[in-house]
Amino acid sequence: MTLWTGLLLASLAVYSWKFIGSLVPSKALDHPRMAQLVSLITVALMSGLIGIQTLITDRQVELDSRLPAVLVAIALTVMRLPFIFVVAVAALVAAGLRFLLGWP
Amino acid sequence: MKKRSGVFSVSFSVGFATGLYGISFGALSEASGLDIWQTCALSLLMFSGGSQFAFIGVLGSGGLAALPTAIASAWLLGVRNGFYAVTMSSILGKLGWRKPVAAQLTIDESTAVALSRDSLEQRRGFWLTGGFVFLFWNAMTLLGAWFGESIGNPSDWGLDAAAAAAFVALVWPRLTESKLRFTAFLSIIFSAFISPYVAVGVPVLLSAVLAVIIWLIPVRRKP
Structure with missing residues (x-):
């Protein structure tokens, strides 16, 4: 396998998650x-x-x-200051x- | 100062700050043995920071023989975009031909900005942030690949802290109930705690498993 083939395969693999996720019908989220x-x-991932x-x-x-x-x-953020400022x-x-x- | 930042300026600043990391990516990718075309193709086609750094990281240490491992790592690290895509598709509604484009732009930043806005601005937040990150990420990748590390390290400018701070500011408005606050707090501690024991990217994914466990715990209502 050449580097280019691997690169394209990997990109396709990463894209597949994005696309398959977008195919889940939004009705599935209707249930509370x-x-x-x-x-x-989503909150856990972020x-x-x-x-x-x-x-x-x-x-x-x-x-x-970084910690301080x-x-x-x-x-x-708790003081509700604007995003850019934070x-x-x-x-x-x-x-x-x-x-x-x-x-x- | 009580006024919230407008969706355009939030999207632009997230796009710009995230994009600057493209310099690091471009420089590192060159150092891992990819040429400038391959480096730029990765940012255009894969467009997912975590997966891209994993891909070049594995290649850099293992060479061409490690290609299957590199593909697998990139793929594994991309899972969380799939979860974001589920959330975003219900917000974005019917898209037609733009659906595959929206999918490509579904990343941490575009999802976080969309979810932090009121329902009227969510779509704009997604498209603007996705667009700006795409623009700056690819432009800076080219710069980094061209000039290498001589441009400087983003953390000298505090950009590593800024990236974390941006997610703090974006996630905070979402923490409207106690289960969400508990999940957020636990995920931060948990992901850091298990990092030394698992591969890069896995801690964040395991945070999602934690979320499912918390979801299953019944909430007891006080009588």
């Missing part, structure tokens, strides 16, 4: 119990992502500048800690 399941799974993006480097837990930045973001302050906190204090 099913709607709750899909909503729980929260799992938050956990990885905040705490993990190369599969190991690494507490660095995300904690600040949570506080600002994200910009988080970036600034992490970059600031690294640049000024030399944190990892």
